[in-house]
Amino acid sequence: MRLENIVALTNARLVSQPSITSVEGIAFTARKVKRGNLFIALDHAEIEEAVLNGAYGIVFQERTQISDPEIAWIKVDSVDNALLRLLRFHLMEKELDVYSCDLLTLKLAAQLPSVSDFFVLNNSLQEAAYKLWELEPKSLLLFSPELSNPDLFVSSKTIPSIKESGITIMEQTLFETSFIFDNIYYERQLLSPFFIPYLDKLLSFLKEKKVIFRIRSFNAIDHFRPIFTNHDFQIKEFGASDRVLIFEPDISLVMSQIDFLRSEAAWAKIIYIVPDTMKIERDEPAIFTYGSQQDIIEILKNNTFHFALVAAQESSLLEHPHFHRQNKQLTLF
Structure with missing residues (x-):
């Protein structure tokens, strides 16, 4: 050059x-x-x-x-803007097939091992710069405008909606799903049924694009993440407790998750803890609002529940020093 x-x-x-x-x-x-x-x-x-x-x-x-x-x-x-401009020019010459999607779909796509001519842009531009530069011409690329600047690409399309579901759910719990896609059975995937519509749209898109991919097992992503605890909020193994904190950092997903929990766990005692800045259109006694992490801790300690959906927070909240009760030491004096 x-x-x-x-x-x-x-x-x-x-x-x-x-x-x-x-x-x-x-x-x-x-x-x-x-x-x-x-x-x-x-x-x-x-x-x-x-x-x-x-x-x-x-x-x-x-x-x-x-x-x-x-x-x-x-x-x-x-330097960041210069990097974007250089990459934009270089990628334009490669004639990539670029599609955008929501962040959840992108995170699911990042867990699918696939062939080299399909690239998921799920890192910052600096972290992904070398791989982007070395992409094969006419590769299929998937990105999310929530994570990456759309100006990186001369043009892009949106993943199309599906007309007919390609996934058949065989068994499910709130946090695991067994399903069939394209005549292949995937047993007990660590993936809540909440994510299945996103996965369905993604897999149907990849099939349409003739992308070869494999589903081995999904790792937990930082959305609708269940943490099993005892009554002292000590973390237990997956499935080893009847008390579960569910953390959702993306506030835009919270209302759909509330609807999901109401539909799929109607039998359970559920509380919903949301920021006091969040607009709630429903009059629901199970919805609590908070202004600080200390407020969340007090709400959790003062209520009985099977599931607690905690909005706009991550599971690191459980490391808060005020979360755990001080165990009293027995003494003869």
Whole structure:
């Protein structure tokens, strides 16, 4: 790539008078720099190592000392924006088949081992930069606007809705599902039936696109996450307690999860704990509001329940020092 093109693409300023006019290849970490590469200084501290490793160009943001005037020093206002612009131009040449989806679907897709021409963008742009740069032409790429800037792509489509469900649920609990898809039986997947509509849409899309994938087992994702505890809120193994805290960090999913729990666990005593800033249209005595984590702790301690859905919080709440009762030591005195 010629220097003038790099400068134009990144809205940059060339602050040296280099003897070179072009670079070959790109590197995002100093240890991967090869002679002739353009180095994107995502970590300013790696610049000198990149120069020693043979970089012909340095794209940088912070003030730095020009240690080698023979190479190109390319000053930008934002390294992140320069990275996005360079990747956008590079990906445009690859003619990718780009689709957007919601964040839940993306997280499920990230757990499906698949062929190399299907890529799930589920990391930050900096973390995914190298893999994006090395993508095969015409690859299928899936991203979520909730996580990634849509401006990275010249154009994209949305995963289509399905006309007919492809998943048949055979057995289910609130937090596990056994199902059939495409004549294959998947037994006791650690996946709540709440997620099945998202998975159904994803698998049907991949089948339509003729993507080869495998379902082994799902790992817990940080949504509708069940934590089994005893009455002192000590964590127990999965399924080993009749008291469950369910954590949902995404407030936009909470109302649908309330509806799911009401439908699928009508027999149970359930409480719903939501931020006091959340608008609740229903008059429901089982819904409690909180302003602080201490409020949540008090609500949990002062109510009996089988399930407690805690909105806009993660399971790390259980590490709060005020959560656990102080055990009294027996004494003869």
